Amino acid sequence: MVNFAHAALGMYVAFAYFELRQTGELVLPIIGLPDRVSIVDAPTIETALITCALLSAVLGLVIYFCVFKWLRTAPALARVVASLGLLLYFEAIVELRFTETSATQLSLGSILPEGSSEWFGVSVPNNRFMLAGLALLVALVLRAVFRHTRFGLATRAAAENEKGVLLLGHSPDRLAAINWMVASLLAGVSVILIASVTKQLDPLATSLLVVPALAAALFGGLRSFVVTALAGLGIGMAQSAILNFTTQTDWIPSWIPQGGFQQALPFLLIVIALTVRGETLPGRSTIPESRLPNSPHPRFVGMTTLILSGATLIGLLTLDSQWRLAIVVSMIAALIALSSVVLTGYVGQISLAQFAFAGVAGFATAKLAVDAGIPFPWAPIIAVAMTTGLGLLVGLPAVRVRGMTLAVATLGAAVAIEELLFKSSALGGLEGQRVPRPRLFGIDLGFSAIGSDNFRPAFGIFVLVVLVAVFLAVANLRRSPTGLRWLAVRANERAAAASGINVPATKLSAFAVSSMIAGIGGVLLGYQLEKLAPASFTVFAALALLALAYLGGIASTSGAVIAGILVSGGIVTQLSGGDIGGSPDRQFAISGLALIAMAILYPDGISGAARRALARRRRLRQLVSNNADADARAADRSPADS
């Protein structure tokens, strides 16, 4: 079980710890329960640590029994999405319960002793060594426990074969629950310690600590505690060393952002190591994943497209400017969600880098237009072509790794793209990069205007035309032999290869197509925003977008449309007048929970659930009319019988 929300849980617990130390109140993370309970007036480090350790263990237990227990046999995608829901939830809870002021004013008092020593000319604080030593110690203890106790052996056996463990008289549920408690406790305590040493606790950055942590764990084959701890320490040390190196040398081009290499490089190395170690086709004993989201044959495509685009067109031409903005936001989100439908829905390759592709295309368009002076249709076309190439590159690991590992690899790619490119000073840095207005045959297709004309319908129509074209192309693909081959690869790679499908090439072609679509979406987003900054394409927004696509229905074109309608700032937001379910954070928390529920109950998303409801009603109506016929026939016959 891999959990993207693991560091987020630790992050929450760390916030709770510092708040507890300061105010003596424990903040509870569950909506509906009281916000905070008073524990003691002035807790010592020990009481606070123990309270928070208990809190993390209980949280782990709750998470296991409410979420992951139900997903034990679910495909990797459902587990990724559920843990993304959890991540969103923790982020929102921290924003809700620890108000801005108290979060920044947390006194991050240290727990480990201060002081530093000199190593190879670099001064290293002693507490870093203690932290590293502690990590190794914990790894060794865990290794001993899992090697030599009945509990450890049973757990390892359960990971291999649940039925066998059941036969031996262990409850897999109880084993899993204990492991969740231990894991959550470790996450909580380690984030507290890390924050107390680095004096930094940022909700987002801390949650994303999960990326290097997962990379290290995957390097240890999700099996070896010691290798994992060493790999983790290795990543950390390499990051410091790179930081040191980059500040001292000058042959690294200045456009590469400070800290970019530090964030990206060690991680890329691990992804490469994992990829080299992977296998092109899964082994004989690999069981194909179960219960993947259903991908229905699209029906009435022409009709639906006509109705939807007609309605959108009327909306763009008649509604006010806020509505026009909401419609455009929804359409662009639907476009980017379509890229996930192709790659994750049809071909089963989980990618968390789609939004990063969009960003690359957006920035590239701006750069080509502003610096190279390339005019409108050509700048975005070249930019999308470049993005397609990048998509192929990021897709390379997919040839040899799958499922969770691929999700982590693509998330790492997204982080690397953000750190190395989006934050680069050459792209305007934090200031942002201006995107010139699109103009075709003398017609201004730009978005903004002055006064009540703002948010020009012309841009909306331009986006609509592009969206309809891409939507039809994706629907066509699903119905074509190419789409069938994609679904075949998703269902069973070995059988696909035996049917003459070049599995690696198929995956790469899907990466190319989907990054092309994401790139088109990114170009449009650039034209909509008119100024791009690193904040336009954060990793966090990327996670939210995949979650939304899943919520809509990841394996169908209509799911992407639903995702677009639901997106924050889109049509649903506009309909509700901007406030559904209270503050945006509360909204986030609730959508996180909705996502978890969806992953467990309706893996086919909203579109799938709707389709099933319709089918049931049709069956019911058929049944009723059949019965009526039978009754009528019986009535016809009965007078004759008597």
Add this chain to the structure above:
Amino acid sequence: MSPLLEVTDLMVSYGGLNAVDLVSFSVEEAGIVGLIGPNGAGKTTCIDALSGFIPHATGRVRFAGENIEGWPAHRRAEHGLVRTFQSVEMFDDLTVRENLIVAATTTRWWSVFIDACRPSYRVRNIDVEWALEATGLGGEGERYPTELGHGQRRLAGLARVLASRPRLVLLDEPAAGLDSAESVALASRLRSLPDLGIAVLLVDHDMGLVLDVCEQIHVLDLGRVIASGPPREVRTNPDVVEAYLGSEADE
């Protein structure tokens, strides 16, 4: 004329265990050859190696005049060397007909662009319809593999390999789990394949079907070929009786 498939010294080892140990045999054009042996003899491993699923297999494999060692699985399939799986392995999200279309169509790198622009693909393919008829699944094309009974699922697996118009099919225990009537029907279908120009390598651990259908039989035990010959000879070969009785006694 040289045989369609010629295997020389095929070898697959896992750790110290030789799952397939210097196996050599050949299959003639439109021939029908049996490979039998008790459970764990290495039959499936042999098919895996021949169809390109075990990269570390060694030995020489010639197919239709080409040395195909080192070819990936999909390339062997495109050249007409296809296999079925012991556990069928259908694409459960696709209908039976769509399963067959996947095997029957070949694509090029530009197919993606053509398919994206073609509004509606008419699902008619003579090879697919022929394969459905040949396996008696003509009426089941629109059903999903999970809706079929076990026997029909196995037939659908067979139909899928036939839809690619192969030259040689490697069948891994096609009769496993079939009742005796289904088994008899399968035997007559298999016997008709050579007339269509399709050679068969039939793998089974049950001697019945293989003795009934094949012209030539190789018996595998612990990865080695312990006997070869026409059904009559193999049936009475003392080594074969010993291998089978031995494994029976263990069970």
